Amino acid sequence: MKNKKHITCDITVIGAGFAGMVAAARASALGLKTVQVGNSSQLYFASGLFDFLGVYPLHSRTVLQDPLTGLSLLQKEMPEHPYSKTSLEAILKSFDFLARFLQSTGLNYIKPDKENRSVLTSAGTFKPTCMIPETISKGCLLKNDTNLLLVDFKGLKGFCAGQIADVLKKNYPNILTLSVGVPGGNGNLNPAYFATMFEDSSFLKEIATQISPFSDKVELMGMPAVCGINKSLDALTRLEKMTGLDIFEIPMMPPSIPGLRLKNAFEKKLAENNVHFLSQAKIKSPQFNGSEFILNAVNQNMETQIKSRGVILATGRFQGSGLHAQRGCIKETVFDLPVYQPDKRSLWHHLDFFEKQGHMINTAGVETDNVFRPVDTDGTVVYENLYAIGSILARNDWIRLKSGSGVSALSAFTAVNDFYKKNAAGDIDVSD
Amino acid sequence: METDVLIIGGGATGTGIARDLTLRGLNVILIEKSDLNAGASGGNHGLLHSGARYVCSDPEAAIECAAESKILKKNAGHCIEETGGLFVAVRGDKENYIADFPDMCKKFGIPSKKIDPKEARQMEPSLSDETIAVYKVNDASINPFKLSIENMNDAVSMGACYLSHTRIETFKIENKAIVYARVRNQISGKTHKIKAKTYVNAAGAWAGSIAAMAGIHISMIFSKGSLLVTSKRIANRVINRLRKPTDGDILVPGGVVSILGTTSVRINSPDNIYPTVKEVDYIISEGEKMIPELKTCRYIRAYAGVRPLVSMGKGNDRDVSRGFTLLDHEKDQVHNFITITGGKLSTYRLMAEKTSDIVCKKHRVSLECRTKTIPLPSTHSGEWSEPGVLVNDPFKPNTLEDPFLCECEMVPASAIDTVVDSIKNNGGKPDLSSIALRTRVGKGPCQGAFCSMRILSHLYDNGEIMDQSGINDLKYFLNERWKGEQSLLWGQALAQSSLKEMIHCGLFGLELV
Numbered sequence: 001m002k003n004k005k006h007i008t009c010d011i012t013v014i015g016a017g018f019a020g021m022v023a024a025a026r027a028s029a030l031g032l033k034t035v036q037v038g039n040s041s042q043l044y045f046a047s048g049l050f051d052f053l054g055v056y057p058l059h060s061r062t063v064l065q066d067p068l069t070g071l072s073l074l075q076k077e078m079p080e081h082p083y084s085k086t087s088l089e090a091i092l093k094s095f096d097f098l099a100r101f102l103q104s105t106g107l108n109y110i111k112p113d114k115e116n117r118s119v120l121t122s123a124g125t126f127k128p129t130c131m132i133p134e135t136i137s138k139g140c141l142l143k144n145d146t147n148l149l150l151v152d153f154k155g156l157k158g159f160c161a162g163q164i165a166d167v168l169k170k171n172y173p174n175i176l177t178l179s180v181g182v183p184g185g186n187g188n189l190n191p192a193y194f195a196t197m198f199e200d201s202s203f204l205k206e207i208a209t210q211i212s213p214f215s216d217k218v219e220l221m222g223m224p225a226v227c228g229i230n231k232s233l234d235a236l237t238r239l240e241k242m243t244g245l246d247i248f249e250i251p252m253m254p255p256s257i258p259g260l261r262l263k264n265a266f267e268k269k270l271a272e273n274n275v276h277f278l279s280q281a282k283i284k285s286p287q288f289n290g291s292e293f294i295l296n297a298v299n300q301n302m303e304t305q306i307k308s309r310g311v312i313l314a315t316g317r318f319q320g321s322g323l324h325a326q327r328g329c330i331k332e333t334v335f336d337l338p339v340y341q342p343d344k345r346s347l348w349h350h351l352d353f354f355e356k357q358g359h360m361i362n363t364a365g366v367e368t369d370n371v372f373r374p375v376d377t378d379g380t381v382v383y384e385n386l387y388a389i390g391s392i393l394a395r396n397d398w399i400r401l402k403s404g405s406g407v408s409a410l411s412a413f414t415a416v417n418d419f420y421k422k423n424a425a426g427d428i429d430v431s432d
Numbered sequence: 433m434e435t436d437v438l439i440i441g442g443g444a445t446g447t448g449i450a451r452d453l454t455l456r457g458l459n460v461i462l463i464e465k466s467d468l469n470a471g472a473s474g475g476n477h478g479l480l481h482s483g484a485r486y487v488c489s490d491p492e493a494a495i496e497c498a499a500e501s502k503i504l505k506k507n508a509g510h511c512i513e514e515t516g517g518l519f520v521a522v523r524g525d526k527e528n529y530i531a532d533f534p535d536m537c538k539k540f541g542i543p544s545k546k547i548d549p550k551e552a553r554q555m556e557p558s559l560s561d562e563t564i565a566v567y568k569v570n571d572a573s574i575n576p577f578k579l580s581i582e583n584m585n586d587a588v589s590m591g592a593c594y595l596s597h598t599r600i601e602t603f604k605i606e607n608k609a610i611v612y613a614r615v616r617n618q619i620s621g622k623t624h625k626i627k628a629k630t631y632v633n634a635a636g637a638w639a640g641s642i643a644a645m646a647g648i649h650i651s652m653i654f655s656k657g658s659l660l661v662t663s664k665r666i667a668n669r670v671i672n673r674l675r676k677p678t679d680g681d682i683l684v685p686g687g688v689v690s691i692l693g694t695t696s697v698r699i700n701s702p703d704n705i706y707p708t709v710k711e712v713d714y715i716i717s718e719g720e721k722m723i724p725e726l727k728t729c730r731y732i733r734a735y736a737g738v739r740p741l742v743s744m745g746k747g748n749d750r751d752v753s754r755g756f757t758l759l760d761h762e763k764d765q766v767h768n769f770i771t772i773t774g775g776k777l778s779t780y781r782l783m784a785e786k787t788s789d790i791v792c793k794k795h796r797v798s799l800e801c802r803t804k805t806i807p808l809p810s811t812h813s814g815e816w817s818e819p820g821v822l823v824n825d826p827f828k829p830n831t832l833e834d835p836f837l838c839e840c841e842m843v844p845a846s847a848i849d850t851v852v853d854s855i856k857n858n859g860g861k862p863d864l865s866s867i868a869l870r871t872r873v874g875k876g877p878c879q880g881a882f883c884s885m886r887i888l889s890h891l892y893d894n895g896e897i898m899d900q901s902g903i904n905d906l907k908y909f910l911n912e913r914w915k916g917e918q919s920l921l922w923g924q925a926l927a928q929s930s931l932k933e934m935i936h937c938g939l940f941g942l943e944l945v
Contacts, residue, residue: 045931047939054941061944123885123903123940157835158885163892167900179893188835253885253935318927319934325922327713346709349921353914353933354907354943361926362933399938 007276008307009033011419012295014283014334015314015322017042019390019408021266022094023312025101026416028273032424035276035306037283037297041263042320047127047251048225048258049119049136050095050409052112053083054128054402059356063128065115080395082407085370086414091406094413095131105265108134108233120222122159122252124167128402133258135227135236139248141220147174149218149245151211154181155189159224159252176218180210191226195257198228198235208242215244225249226257230264278304283334286311288383310385310419313337313366313374314412315392322392323365330364332392337374337382340367340394358400365394371418372411385423387415435461435593437791438613438628440600440642443473444576444777446634447583448784448803449791450592455806456792456799460592461626463615465599467860467869468580471636471702473777475737477659477684477691479670480504480512481778482570484519484544485677487536488529493755497778498542498570504781505572508808511579515685517571517670518552519544522721523562525675530565533674537567544569556667558723571670573684576777577869585811596860603631603646609768610646619861630768630791637702637740639773648764650771651743654700656736658707659693660715660920663730663877666690666723673722680718683726692719692726699738707734712919730924732875733916740773756783760790768794837890838883840876847871848887852896862896864888864909877925880913881932907942 009032013024016038027034054063056070057077064070068088075084083091092112099109109131110117116128120139142148150161161177168175182189182197183206197203211221227249228235240247251258270277281299288294295306315322315334324333325348330341341364342348348361366374366388374382389411391398398404437453439446442464450462464470483498505512521530537544545568552566553559559566584594597618604611612627635642640652665685673681679695695711712734720727742757756775761767772787785801792799834844851870852862860866864884867873873887874880888906891897897905910932921929937943 045934055944063944121940122889123906123942124900125903125940125942125945127939127941155835157837158882158889160889160892162895163889163897163902166892166898167903170900251939253882253939254931317930319930321927325926327716327922344709345713345922349918351706351915351918353911353918354937356943359933361921362930399933400943402938402941404938 005302005304006307007035007304009035009276010308010424011035011310011312011416012037012293012306012308013312013314015316015320015390016279017314017316017320017390018046018262018405019412020312020314021262021270022098022409022412023314023389023416024270024275025266025273026097026413027312027420028270028275029101030416030420030424032416032420035278035308036270037278037281037295037306039280039282039321042316043259043263045254045256045319046259046262047256048133048262049127049129049251050098050109050131050405051128051402052091052095052116052130052406054116056401058358058397058400061356063116063118067116067130068114078395080367082372082393082396082411083403085368085372086410090414091410094409095406097413098409099131101269102265105269107261107265110134110137120164120250122164122224122250124164130406133232133249133261135232135249136225136251136258137248138220138246139222139250141246142172144171145174146172146220147218148172148176149211149214149221150175150177151221151223152177152179153189153194153224153226154179156191156194156224156226157188164222164250176214178211178214180207191255191257192229192260195226195229195260198226198239199231201238204235204239204242208239211243211245218245221245221247222250223247225251229257229261232261286335293386309423311383311387312412312415313386313388313392314390317365317391320391325361330361332366335374335382335386337366337388338377340364358397362397362399363395365396366392367394372415385419387419389415433461433624434627435459436628436795437461437630437632438463438626439632439634441634441636441638442468442580442584442594442596443471443634443636444469444580444583444780445473445636445772445775445783445787446632447580447587448780449632449634449772449787450587451583451808452784452788452801452803453791454587454590454592455802456788456797458791458795458797460587461595461628462584462587462592463595463598463600463626465597465618465638467596467866468584469577471638472737472739473576473580473636475659475735476576476657476777477682477693478573478576478686479682479684479778480572480574481776482517483540483542484517484537484567484569484571485672487540487542488532489677490755491540493776493779494540494542496755496782497776498540500779500782501570501572503804504574507803507806508579508582510810511575511582511808513573513685515571515573515669517569517672518547518556519567519569519672519674520552520559520563520722521565521674522560523564525564525673529675533567537569542569556669556671558667558725559671560722560724562721565674567674571672573670573686574777575686582808582811586809594858596858600642600645605646605766608765610766630770630794632787632791633769633771634773634787636773637738639740639771643761643771646761646766646769648761648766648769650759650773652773653698653741653743654702655739655741656697656699656705657694657739658711658715658734658736659691660707660712660731661733661735662690662692662726663732664689666725666729671722680715681722683719683723689732692716696739702738702740705736705738706915707736707919709919731920732877732925733879734919735916742774758783758786758790837886838871838873838876840878840883841872843871843873843883845890848873848890849894852891862891863905865905865912868909874909874913877928879917879929879932880910881928881935884909903942903945910936910942
């Protein structure tokens with residue numbers, strides 16, 4: 001028999017991805033007694049860059065310089081989009097909250113600018129995004145005539161400085177590359193382990209020795225985003241001092257170290273804020289007794305019964321298993337909520353992977369009212385205190401719009417504020 | 433360039449002809465517009481028929497299959513897994529077909545043995561409990577990629593020349609004969625002449641358009657067949673439905689996976705064909721009647737091939753003989769031009785033999801065909817594979833010096849390097865797609881999401897690519913994988929494909945470049 005525990009709380013956040021983390025952060029910051037249930041966090045896959053709105057309209061296939069112009073057009077043309085449910089002010093406030101929260105954990109982010117930022121990726125492409133880790137920020141100094149050094153590490157798969165340089169050289173002719181040998185390793189580096197090595201001074205010194213001969217030839221240096229995990233900015237600054245170069249990190253494919261930094265930062269701070277975290281747990285057969293949700297969080301060796309006034313559903317999409325696609329239809333996995341979706345499977349995907357309008361399945365999801373409470377097909381709120389946030393929301397093709405973090409932060413912030421206002425705050429203004 | 437025979441088409445038939453003719457002492461150049469087995473030779477079940485499938489519908493084909501299967505098992509054993517096969521009827525299948533089957537097998541000399549359904553379900557636990565009749569036959573699975581490359585390798589070792597990515601531009605015809613062919617290299621864009629005494633059109637589904645360049649009309653019918661690859665091997669033997677051949681009635685083991693098919697859909701052109709959602713669902717709904725697990729198992733990929741059938745009038749495409757069509761265009765007033773098309777993988781050697789016989793007659797070469805007796809050599813570079821083919825590469829562990837670049841299928845960097853060398857030796861360009869054709873890269877659950885970038889970086893690292901073309905290469909590769917998976921994305925496969933989109937569109941923004 002499994003042990004069974006009972007907890008009572010104000011609000012339960014189901015999901016430990018980005019949206020769930022922001023919701024738990026907000027809820028605990030407001031003093032709500034918060035339980036968070038996570039199965040497996042998708043933050044390992046997150047780039048660590050916070051997008052707001054990078055491309056709109058999709059068929060234009062052009063990057064938005066100014067996300068606000070795109071936003072006002074989107075709000076006009078897509079009234080059902082999560083961004084259309086609220087105001088620009090609320091979006092900016094949610095980003096502001098996020099930046100302050102992360103700063104308090106020691107993970108520094110550069111706040112949004114009027115224009116989208118363009119971040120160099122390991123493919124040699126530039127990704128439009130909004131709020132970025134400070135360790136990545138100096139990449140924005142890159143100009144066409146910059147003398148740039150790109151560094152890779154022997155044995156770190158999927159990141160080749162020469163590749164980025166070759167892809168860029170047409171527009172950025174002054175790029176030098178260097179493959180750094182890793183002391184004590186000669187082949188297959190595990191990124192998460194490798195990143196921790198950068199927090200070691202003697203390791204940093206050995207790396208710096210190999211880089212220093214370039215110090216006079218270049219003014220800026222880019223390296224894979226593996227420079228430390230819990231003290232990344234500190235490690236990067238020390239490497240800058242040792243080499244005399246401005247350095248920026250370049251995000252690469254998962255497992256993502258900036259994503260891991262986020263995960264660690266959230267987990268640490270949320271624990272300090274007394275968020276009760278049930279890891280590797282899934283919610284089975286949730287019930288509502290008229291005033292509270294009864295949720296059974298089940299993991300390998302324990303079952304916890306949670307009595308909770310409100311629930312924030314932040315279970316993600318197919319990858320996070322908030323949505324499940326059977327051969328014929330798409331289901332929401334925890335509450336079996338109605339899912340907005342294309343009529344038949346043949347409409348889910350285009351034959352062209354890169355089709356400019358995106359794949360219709362990526363607009364499927366849970367539809368909500370203006371405070372992100374799931375609604376039935378006729379528009380009625382399903383449960384008074386149930387909210388759905390993040391990528392599970394319908395009509396937001398976040399990958400193509402480059403709107404993932406923005407929608408997650410906004411919906412998390414709005415939902416928790418609404419719950420707080422209705423259930424705990426009385427007349428207190430919680431909008432800040 | 434000058435040669436005795438120019439063969440057009442690098443499928444099983446073309447490469448088979450190349451080997452047959454070189455064994456008879458002729459000089460041969462084989463040109464292929466993309467790469468080996470790009471057409472139906474790569475888009476099939478990989479089934480070496482015992483002949484039993486055709487006993488009722490096409491006895492001639494049945495007899496040919498039985499004879500050829502024996503020869504190939506003897507001479508090309510390293511390309512074949514002798515799995516054996518079962519013909520399985522389930523409740524509701526036509527009684528008289530079941531009743532006639534053993535007699536017809538006997539009549540045409542095809543060995544078959546009745547098995548008690550209970551015993552059959554012990555042999556193959558995945559069979560339905562609705563199984564009512566089972567016969568054991570000599571079906572086998574054959575690796576069509578390995579087969580073609582071994583045929584080509586052997587021909588090349590005897591002096592033949594293989595030109596990939598080379599397409600016919602024009603034939604120069606004078607005095608009722610082709611004087612030369614002008615060909616274009618698809619990669620460099622350069623053209624040159626190839627002068628041959630005889631020209632063999634082995635272009636499969638494209639045979640009609642090649643013949644048209646010589647002013648000859650062949651009325652082709654294109655029948656698309658779609659197939660699904662499961663993520664693991666579901667049965668040890670080939671499982672056929674014991675009924676008149678139709679859709680979704682064969683499951684063939686191919687190494688670590690199984691392949692379920694097919695359909696027969698009339699199409700207008702053999703280019704750019706992919707399985708549709710409707711076909712996928714239909715194949716599964718038919719297959720699950722024999723093997724219920726096919727309803728719930730994970731599928732990795734779907735692909736399609738085109739059966740090139742030569743029109744003989746009416747009838748539906750399944751009733752048109754799957755036999756081959758061999759045309760000596762002397763009758764069309766082009767004396768040194770031969771077309772071979774149609775047929776099936778199982779009889780490729782016979783098709784090559786018959787074609788080569790005509791060529792030899794024209795060249796006054798009296799040597800008899802030798803592919804019947806001389807075993808097909810096994811070479812090192814024949815160890816590459818597409819989905820569903822036998823994985824018989826010796827396993828190499830993931831080491832620091834030689835890490836896996838494709839973790840799903842455990843392909844180490846050294847294997848990629850070997851393949852890159854062999855592509856370059858054959859005058860090809862080592863890009864992701866040509867590497868994927870020759871390895872199991874991209875065939876696992878992640879469908880290229882991770883290995884594509886790792887291998888691309890590896891290629892840049894080794895100086896194989898030195899400009900921005902790698903981005904287009906990556907996009908092309910991902911899109912080709914995608915076309916094979918988009919029709920069967922649900923469950924776990926869908927989750928994994930969203931991760932792929934997350935990486936390549938979300939992070940790298942490849943849809944914008």
